[in-house]
Amino acid sequence: MFDIKGLVNSLFQPASQEGVFNLKSATIFMEELPESDILQAQIEIVKALKQLNSNPKISATERFKTIPYLEEKAQPLQSHLLDIYHGRLIEEGTTSHQVLPTILSFWHEMAAGYLSCIKQGSQKKFVPTQKIEQFTLRAMELYAIQAQYAYMRHLEIDHHIWRNLNRLYQFAEQSNFADKPQIAAENISIYQVYVRALMLSLASPEKIQSAQIELIAIWLKKWINEIVLEKELKPHQHLxxxxxxxxxxxxxxxxxxxxxxxxxxxxxxxxxxxxxxxxxxxxxxxxxxxxxxxxxxxxxxxxxxxxxxxxxSKDTITPVRKHERQSNNKSIRVITGLPNILPFMSQQGKTATTSADHVSAEKWELGDESASGFGLNYHSDIQLETGELLGLANLSNHPFTIGIVRRFNRSHKGFVSVGVETLTQTPLIVELTPLLAEHSISCIYAPEGPSSNPARFLIIPNDIYTENKEYKFTAQNKSYRIRLSPALEHTPTFVLAKFTVLEKL
Incomplete structure (x- = not known):
């Protein structure tokens, strides 16, 4: 006999959904993920989150359960990938370059998931306030970490990140729970997360090394309770x-x-x-x-x-440009890092008077120049940090210039803008030999420095610098006994330091 009842039921029942659409389907999904391939497992979780976020048919109750569940299960995988990215964990066949897109996509989709929870929950009358508060905190933290990692990569920040940070804080403030500590690992408030993001952006991250940006984020956790956001402007107090x-x-x-x-x-x-x-x-x-x-x-x-x-500090005058820039578009050759600059200068008879054609050099574009430095542009995946030493060949009227990266910005399309301060336009290789030793170390001597600090100084590998240490200084067949002065500047790879000549040898 024909089953009329079954036909009617099938017509009026909702069509079955595929993938992740509730807590039960998410549980089954997690059980089926590959245990041996953490990167692939996290990629699948990101796909599931994207599907979940794009499905408007999911009820608030199921979304409230499923999003936190997926985050809880995915966090160990995310931590594993972050360890690979930062070099804390070496996994054969997996590089930091490979894991980064998945790390960022997970934060993006998870933040979007919590935003959906907030929007859907705000439309319901009987949703517990505590859930909305916790969802707002997690969304805020996820957008803040996206901003931090963009800064750490010197990447321009998508305007959606700051729009969501600002609006989430405004929502929490208007709902009177912005400064309420939430039940979380750090017992932190939305206010604290927001202020930390604000202050990190005010640290001029484009002028700071990636590891130092991460360090500032840690310091800020200790300092943020001292900052008060106010609605009324006090011109002589606020900055x-x-x-x-x-x-x-x-x-x-x-x-x-x-x-x-x-x-x-x-x-x-x-x-x-x-x-x-x-x-x-x-x-x-x-x-x-x-x-x-x-x-x-x-x-x-x-x-x-x-x-x-x-x-x-409000006692510090707003920085102004020291010298006028002049446009000067031309291609130049750039050698990156002290270990590469020294061999190049050696090949040129210790004076670096010819082009960089015979050494490994990048082709960059000169955008502008001033009395104190240059603006450079390039399109490359080359790893660069602020504080990096650059050798610039065939620049202006000087055959070889040594500069230091002071500002570094990368666009989403891969274009990089670099601000370089001139250290010296007449570099010379010299040898430093510890007293009572035979092995010498090559360094760069700057007979003249930048206009703000014209005294002679040395560019010394970081691992051999010690304040007040004496060396035999040899240059152009002449030797002197010198004592290193306190460093003008420290970087991870080299030190700028003046010195005192004690005697001619």
Whole structure:
């Protein structure tokens, strides 16, 4: 007999859904993921999240269960991929370049998932407030980490990230739970996450090395409680402002930054803490007792602390351009890093007077120049950091110029803009030999320096520099006994230092 009842039921039942569409399907999905291939498993989770986020038919109840469940199960995989990306874990056949797209896609889709929870929950009358608060916190944290990793890669930030950070904070503020500590691993509030993102963007990340940006994010966790966002502008007190309805990062206050959607603050309480920390570290107090990472005490990071103090202090005058730039579009050859510059100069008879055609050099474009430096552009995957040493061949009227990267920005299309400060246009290779030793080390001697610091100085590999150490200095068949002065600047690979001539040998 024909089953009329079955036919009617099949017509009126909703069509079966495929993939992940509720907690049960997510549980089955997770059980079927490959255990041996963590990267592929996370790729599949990202696909499931994307499917979930694009499905408007999922009920609020199921979405509220499924999104947190997927995040909980995916977090160990994400941590594993982050360890590979940062070099803390070596996995054969998997590189940092391979895992990064999946890491970023997971954060993006998970943040979108929590946004969907917030939007769907806000339309319901009987959704527990605590759930909305927790979803808002997680969305805020996920957009903040996306911003941090964009800064760490010196990449321009998608305006959607700041739009969502601003609007999520505004939503939490209007709902009176922005400063309420949420039940989470760090017992942190939305306010704290937001302020940390604001201050990180004000640290001029385009001028800081990637590892130092990560370090600043850690320091900020210790400092953010001192900052208060206010609705009323106090011109003689406040220094920074953010538009909660805007799509951009915070800025120093200007005259047009007024209105009910603006928030204002000063970082003076933070700069006071930083100065105290610098003093404590300089006096030898252990970083473990000060509650900061061990690397905070390195010379380069002490310099970074002072830089932050200057950036965030209202006593510091707003930076202005020292010299006028002039457009000068031409192709030049660039040698990157002290280990590559030294062999190039050696090939040129110690004077670097010919082109870089016979060495490994990148072709870059000169965009503009001034009395103190250059603006360069290139399109390449070459790894570069602020503080990197560059050799510039056939530039202007000088055959070879040594410069240091001060600013570094990468677009999403791969175009890179680099600001370079001139260190010397007459570099010379010299040999430094420790007293009572025979082995010498090659360094670069700058007979003249930049206009702001014209005294002679050395560019020395970082691992051999010691303040006040004496060396035999040999250049152009002449030798001297010298003593190294306190460093002008520390970088991860080299030091700029003056010296005192003690005697001719």
């Amino acid at each position: 920074f402002a953010i538009n909660l309805t805007g799509t951009s990062s915070p800025k120093r206050i200007r005259r047009d930054m007024v209105g009910e959607n603006w928030r204002y603050w000063t970082a003076d309480p933070v700069t006071t803490q930083i100065q105290k920390l610098i003093t404590q570290i300089s006096q030898g107090e252990p970083t473990s007792l000060l509650g900061v990472p061990a690397e905070s005490s390195t010379p380069a990071n002490l310099e970074l602390l002072q830089t932050l103090c200057n950036l965030w």
